[in-house]
Amino acid sequence: MASTLNSFEHRSALAAGLADRVATQLTAGIETRGSATLAVSGGSTPKAFFEALSTRDIDWAKVTVTLVDERYVPADNPRSNHLLVAEHLLQNKAAEAAFIPLYRDDQDVERAAEGVTVDMASLGHPFDVVVLGMGGDGHTASFFPGGDHLGQALDLSLPPRVFAMQAEGAGEPRLTFSFSALHDARLLVLHIEGNEKKAVLETALAGTDEADMPIRAPLLRAASPVEIYWAP
Numbered sequence: 250m251a252s253t254l255n256s257f258e259h260r261s262a263l264a265a266g267l268a269d270r271v272a273t274q275l276t277a278g279i280e281t282r283g284s285a286t287l288a289v290s291g292g293s294t295p296k297a298f299f300e301a302l303s304t305r306d307i308d309w310a311k312v313t314v315t316l317v318d319e320r321y322v323p324a325d326n327p328r329s330n331h332l333l334v335a336e337h338l339l340q341n342k343a344a345e346a347a348f349i350p351l352y353r354d355d356q357d358v359e360r361a362a363e364g365v366t367v368d369m370a371s372l373g374h375p376f377d378v379v380v381l382g383m384g385g386d387g388h389t390a391s392f393f394p395g396g397d398h399l400g401q402a403l404d405l406s407l408p409p410r411v412f413a414m415q416a417e418g419a420g421e422p423r424l425t426f427s428f429s430a431l432h433d434a435r436l437l438v439l440h441i442e443g444n445e446k447k448a449v450l451e452t453a454l455a456g457t458d459e460a461d462m463p464i465r466a467p468l469l470r471a472a473s474p475v476e477i478y479w480a481p
């Protein structure tokens with residue numbers, strides 16, 4: 250499915266524009282189905298977008314938020330994607346939203362993947378909104394080059410689930426929704442910032458090897474068009 254590129258002059262304008270787009274989609278989901286689901290990425294990019302979204306007038310009590318992927322560390326660890334969402338998104342009006350974390354205190358990452366897969370079934374499928382990020386190595390979600398479960402995680406013939414993922418470039422072990430859980434979101438966004446990431450995106454768009462650059466999976470094979478949001 251083709252992607253579209255929405256370029257902004259400044260990151261603050263991107264944050265506001267993306268927050269408006271996501272808010273409109275969540276509101277449409279609530280109006281149509283009575284509730285809406287939002288899966289967001291972590292890392293360093295989404296802070297300003299999260300802060301803008303947290304102020305938007307949405308019936309947040311009807312929204313369930315979860316993570317596209319998680320670094321398998323407790324929620325008080327500075328690298329936790331849960332911590333980022335708690336501090337920057339689940340604030341202001343969005344404090345009313347429900348949040349489902351991926352990390353499980355008492356379980357190893359492989360066991361947690363099984364348990365979280367069962368729990369996430371209650372969210373229904375597809376997500377109303379999925380916001381992907383991208384690393385400089387071409388990973389998205391926790392689909393890392395060389396990841397131990399990468400082949401399965403990108404396999405669209407497998408049912409939606411959560412996978413454990415370990416890879417040299419990932420730092421700690423990860424949990425990630427599978428590509429089959431994410432690719433047909435009613436709104437599928439790729440949020441990237443900076444000229445370096447734009448160059449990575451251009452390299453990804455010029456080739457097809459998903460093992461080398463897993464971001465190619467959504468760019469080439471997602472059922473939903475990928476709306477790319479970028480600012481320098």
Ligand SMILES: O=C1O[C@H](COP(=O)(O)O)[C@@H](O)[C@H](O)[C@H]1O
Nearest residue numbers: 290291292293294318382383384
């Ligand atoms: O590790 C991760 O990295 C990517 C990209 O993060 P950024 O710091 O380069 O913005 C992110 O999308 C993913 O959710 C996160 O776990």
